[in-house]
Amino acid sequence: MKPAQFFLNALVFSVAVSSMAVEARTLIQNKGSDTLVNVAQAWAEEYRKVNPDVAVAVTGGGSGTGIAALINGTVDIANASRRVKQKEMDLARSRGQDPVKHVVAYDALSVFLHPDNPLDSISLEELAEIYGEGGEFTIWPDVGVEVPGCKDQTMILVSRQNNSGTYAYFRKITLGKRRDFRLGTRDMHGSKDVVDLVASTSCAIGYSGLAYATDHVKMACISKTKGGACANPSVATASDGSYPIARPLMMYTDGEPAGEIKNYMEWILSDAGQCIILSKGYAPVRDVKCD
Amino acid sequence: MFAATELNQRDKNTQTLFRMGFMLVTALLILPVLLILATLVYKGGSIISAEFLFGDPTNGMREGGIFPALYGTVWLVAVALLVSVPLGVAAAVYLSEYAGDNWFTRVINLAIINLAGVPSIVHALFGVGAFVLFFGIGTSILAASLTLAIMTLPVVIVATRESLQAVPREFREACWNMGATRWQTIRRVVLPNAVSGILTGVILEVSRTTGETAPIMFTGAAFFLPFLPESVFDQTMALSLHLYVITTQVPGVPEALPFGVALVLIGMVLLMNSFSIALRMWLRGRKKW
Numbered sequence: 001m002k003p004a005q006f007f008l009n010a011l012v013f014s015v016a017v018s019s020m021a022v023e024a025r026t027l028i029q030n031k032g033s034d035t036l037v038n039v040a041q042a043w044a045e046e047y048r049k050v051n052p053d054v055a056v057a058v059t060g061g062g063s064g065t066g067i068a069a070l071i072n073g074t075v076d077i078a079n080a081s082r083r084v085k086q087k088e089m090d091l092a093r094s095r096g097q098d099p100v101k102h103v104v105a106y107d108a109l110s111v112f113l114h115p116d117n118p119l120d121s122i123s124l125e126e127l128a129e130i131y132g133e134g135g136e137f138t139i140w141p142d143v144g145v146e147v148p149g150c151k152d153q154t155m156i157l158v159s160r161q162n163n164s165g166t167y168a169y170f171r172k173i174t175l176g177k178r179r180d181f182r183l184g185t186r187d188m189h190g191s192k193d194v195v196d197l198v199a200s201t202s203c204a205i206g207y208s209g210l211a212y213a214t215d216h217v218k219m220a221c222i223s224k225t226k227g228g229a230c231a232n233p234s235v236a237t238a239s240d241g242s243y244p245i246a247r248p249l250m251m252y253t254d255g256e257p258a259g260e261i262k263n264y265m266e267w268i269l270s271d272a273g274q275c276i277i278l279s280k281g282y283a284p285v286r287d288v289k290c291d
Numbered sequence: 292m293f294a295a296t297e298l299n300q301r302d303k304n305t306q307t308l309f310r311m312g313f314m315l316v317t318a319l320l321i322l323p324v325l326l327i328l329a330t331l332v333y334k335g336g337s338i339i340s341a342e343f344l345f346g347d348p349t350n351g352m353r354e355g356g357i358f359p360a361l362y363g364t365v366w367l368v369a370v371a372l373l374v375s376v377p378l379g380v381a382a383a384v385y386l387s388e389y390a391g392d393n394w395f396t397r398v399i400n401l402a403i404i405n406l407a408g409v410p411s412i413v414h415a416l417f418g419v420g421a422f423v424l425f426f427g428i429g430t431s432i433l434a435a436s437l438t439l440a441i442m443t444l445p446v447v448i449v450a451t452r453e454s455l456q457a458v459p460r461e462f463r464e465a466c467w468n469m470g471a472t473r474w475q476t477i478r479r480v481v482l483p484n485a486v487s488g489i490l491t492g493v494i495l496e497v498s499r500t501t502g503e504t505a506p507i508m509f510t511g512a513a514f515f516l517p518f519l520p521e522s523v524f525d526q527t528m529a530l531s532l533h534l535y536v537i538t539t540q541v542p543g544v545p546e547a548l549p550f551g552v553a554l555v556l557i558g559m560v561l562l563m564n565s566f567s568i569a570l571r572m573w574l575r576g577r578k579k580w
Contacts, residue, residue, distance in 0.1 A: 025518070027525075029430070038541060041515040042351050048517040057526045058515040059430075060536070061508075074423060074430060 026260040031059040032066020032079030035107065035169075036249050039280045040079055043268055046276060050267060054260050070099055070252055076261050078252040081107070099252045104268055106283035108210045108238035108246035109170055111220040112158075112198040117205075119145045121221035121230040124174050124244060130205065131157060131170075133180040140203070150203040158194050158206030159185035166191065170207050173245050207245075210238065210283050238283045249282065331557065335550025343551060352515065352537055353544050357552055362519055363432075363527030364559065367507060368500045370436035370523055371443065375496060378440070379447025380489060386448070387455040388477055407445035411505045414442040418510040433523040435511025442506055443496040450495065454488020455481060490571045497563050501556065504531040530556045 030040055037060035044056035059065075066078035071092045084092070084099050092099050111127065113119055119140075126143055129135040137143060139153045147153060159181060160167040171181060188194045191208035198206040199216035210233045213219055222244050223230035237243035257265045267273050275290035277283075295303070346356025382399075390396040418438030428434045458481050466476040504512075512529040514536055520527040534552045537544045 029526075037514055038351055041541075044515055044517055045349070045351070055516065055518045057513040059512075060514045072424060 026054045028054060028056045028077065028261055028264055029075040030056050030077045030079065031061060031069050031075045033063040033081045033249070034060045035081040036079040039105065039277060039282065042276050042280060043273060047264065047267060051263070054264065056264065067252065070254060071095060071097055073097060073254070076253065080250045080252060081247065083250070084252060098255045100256055102251045102253065102265060103248045103285055104251050105249040105277040105285060106238040106246050107169060107249055108233055108243055108283045109166060109207050110210045110213055110233040111222060112195055112206045112208060112213070112217045113220055114147070114198060114202045114204060115216065115218050116149055116202050117145065117147050117218060119143060119220060121223060123223045123226040123228065125226055127174040130155060131159070131181055131185070132175045133182045135182055147202055154203060156201055156204040157182070157185040158197050158204050159187050160194065161187045161189050166207070166209065169247070170245070235283050235287060239285060246283070328557070331550050331554040335547050335554045338547040338551035339554065344555065352541050357530070357533060357555065359516060359519055360528040360530045360533040361555065363512070364501060364530040366432050366520055366527055367436050367439060367511070367529055368497055370432055371439040371500050372493065372496065374437060375440035375444050375447050376493060379444050379492070380451050383448045383451035383455060384477060387452045388473065388481065403445045403448055411442060411503055414438055415506040415509050418506055423510055429524070430526055431511050431524045432520055432527050435507040436523070438506045438510045439500045439503060442503070443499055446495050446499065447492045450492025451485070451489045454485040454491070457488060458484045487571045487574045490567050494564050494567045497567070498560050501560050502531055504535050508532055530559070
């Protein structure tokens with residue numbers, strides 16, 4: 001076949017293929033936060049079974065990317081682990097967009113301890129001394145307790161691998177943006193591993209999503225400063241903001257959602273959607289019953 | 292008849308030394324390629340199966356196959372080629388056969404060289420600004436492929452122009468002397484003799500297009516898409532972006548998976564290239580000089 005002929009054929013073929021796609025299929029564009037991207041992907045994967053006529057295209061890139069795309073009008077739903085800034089809101093309004101916030105989950109982290117550990121509450125300041133580089137606390141008596149069964153009372157720090165969102169958020173809230181974790185933490189590949197290790201190690205302290213808590217570990221009550229009022233991790237305290245290591249995860253739509261986008265948002269907030277949130281290690285926005 | 296003098300021997304030794312030296316350097320160049328392939332096959336070979344190639348990703352992309360990404364990459368490359376090859380060849384024909392050496396062609400040549408030097412992420416931003424937003428195509432295969440096409444246009448133009456210029460001038464002159472017009476000469480004599488060189492450009496373009504992640508990330512490729520693209524106006528998954536995503540974004544991916552995806556990506560490039568290389572060899576066999 002001559003090249004010119006080949007290209008002509010290919011062109012005809014691609015036009016033919018394009019024109020075949022006349023059947024109605026709604027496409028929802030969903031872009032943004034890397035924290036939410038895996039949950040968003042899980043929702044999209046599952047929603048295909050709920051409504052095969054609707055396809056959800058998921059893209060990551062970060063909260064900023066999603067919000068910018070919403071301002072440009074190239075996405076239907078923007079995922080964000082932070083609120084839209086006033087500047088972004090003004091820009092969106094000036095372009096005729098109206099970002100509407102939907103809180104779809106809470107990212108609440110629990111600090112896990114072995115059930116034998118007598119410690120009940122801990123402050124963010126103390127956590128910084130325990131986890132931070134150059135921190136002063138390395139043994140349990142430093143926070144005023146003696147852990148039975150823990151040889152030489154040395155704390156065993158359980159952490160996450162450094163590309164984990166949980167890792168980043170825990171670091172930001174306890175250590176600040178600049179300070180690093182101390183060397184020698186046990187970095188687990190998954191929230192479940194953290195909980196399992198803490199459950200079997202009396203010297204250990206670890207952090208993970210509230211959803212991963214089991215009966216074999218104890219969760220510390222968290223206060224901002226030492227001696228301050230502490231809050232126990234729960235869906236309720238995460239939702240009302242009294243728990244210090246929780247942040248809302250949001251989806252923004254342009255105006256109040258309508259049509260298939262509305263159906264999708266409603267499904268996300270339904271038990272089915274919220275159970276996926278729970279299974280991914282985040283707190284749902286309300287109490288749900290899951291299998 | 293002549294015994295080798297000491298001088299002859301020294302020349303010969305130097306000769307051997309340099310030959311060995313250059314050979315060693317060449318061997319060192321092959322080493323990374325072999326190491327990469329060996330690593331990929333060793334770590335990812337076990338995951339390759341029909342199910343992996345033709346299945347959908349499941350369980351948050353930690354299991355199942357990669358077919359949507361594989362299929363999407365074929366689309367992206369095909370549409371990019373459809374755009375850039377005709378454009379690139381036409382531009383090269385003009386530059387090589389029609390254009391005189393004046394300021395206009397010099398500006399064009401400068402532009403081509405500069406276009407080749409622009410980083411792919413800049414092409415990505417251009418693609419978002421021009422195709423997705425300005426022309427309102429939206430994030431789609433078309434926008435992504437147009438971005439890729441523009442990025443690889445210099446490769447096609449330069450390869451084509453060089454292969455056109457490699458066609459001996461006597462061929463053209465003989466043709467003109469028979470009374471053929473310029474276009475008839477190009478159509479019947481110059482282009483057919485330059486096809487193998489043009490294919491070289493296409494090979495280079497295919498390789499680059501398949502592997503690029505940045506230009507498609509914002510213009511048409513999705514993190515996850517629960518359907519296969521049906522037209523150029525759909526978004527798509529792509530192998531290169533899929534590889535990036537499963538290595539950096541998705542926790543708990545089994546180790547073999549990213550290596551398997553990389554192996555498929557390289558295998559695909561090799562397959563497409565070997566097709567073009569076979570075609571090129573066949574065409575070269577028909578060359579008349």
